[in-house]
Amino acid sequence: MALRVVVFDVGETLVNEAxxxxxxxAESATKFVFAxxxxxxxxxxCLAALRTRGLRLGAAGNMYAHHEEFLRPHVDFVGSSERWGVQKPDTEFFARVVEAAAAPAGEILYVGDRVDNDVSPALAAGLxxxxxxxxxxADVESPPGIVTxxxxxxxxxxxDRV
Ligand SMILES: [Mg+2]
Structure with missing residues (x-):
């Protein structure tokens, strides 16, 4: 099966959380909006490089629904735990990712910084x-066989390694 869709976690994967x-x-922000x-x-x-390969791109993470607005111009689809009503590492979250990606699970790659919340549950869901x-x-070791x-x-x- 060819890889068709790449979906990114948001915190620490696309956005520098710290x-x-x-x-x-510093800004004493009361509304937390990404820039x-x-x-x-x-x-x-990275998104631009993947686009030139003809891949469909998504961003979905455990986050407020309003963060979807910031991400939407950069990818083809977005998803949030708040809007979906389910959080990683729940399998249902990845079922929503598959639905939004509009491709079979085996043709979707999920990219994330956490083993417990991203990589392991994505693999368990067939992605x-x-x-x-x-x-x-970053201090957490990746289990053997996990492309890191x-x-x-x-x-x-x-x-090419997944
Ligand atoms: Mg993350």
């Missing part, structure tokens, strides 16, 4: 998975 929380704190500068610097170049090891959970990358810059060439 820096964003610092910004919100372009909150994205990891490798996020948009493919790649872990980007960074952020607050250090940044999204490495993602395009890692696609």
């Amino acid at each position: 820096a964003t929380y610092e910004r919100w704190h 372009e500068r909150d994205l990891h610097s490798d996020a948009l170049p 493919r998975a790649i872990r980007v090891r960074r952020g607050a959970h 990358i250090g940044s999204l810059q490495e993602l395009p060439e890692a696609l």
Whole structure:
């Protein structure tokens, strides 16, 4: 089966969470909204590189529904735990991802920073998975056999390994 869709977790995968929380704190933010500068610097170049390969792209994570607005211009579809009413690592979350991706589970890759919340449940739901090891959970070892990358810059060439 050919890979057709790549779906990204949001916190620490596309968005630099630690820096964003610092910004919100510094600005005494009362409404927590992402901005372009909150994205990891490798996020948009990675999306562009995958697009040139003809892949359909999505972003879905455990987050407020209003974050979908920020992500929508960058991908083909978005999803949030708040709108779907279900959170990772629940299998139902990944069933929603498959539905939104409009492709068989085996043709969808989920990319996330966490083994417990992203990679393991995605694989259990029949999706493919790649872990980007960074952020607050970077110290956690990937189980054997899990394709693990250090940044999204490495993602395009890692696609051949899942
Ligand atoms: Mg995350």
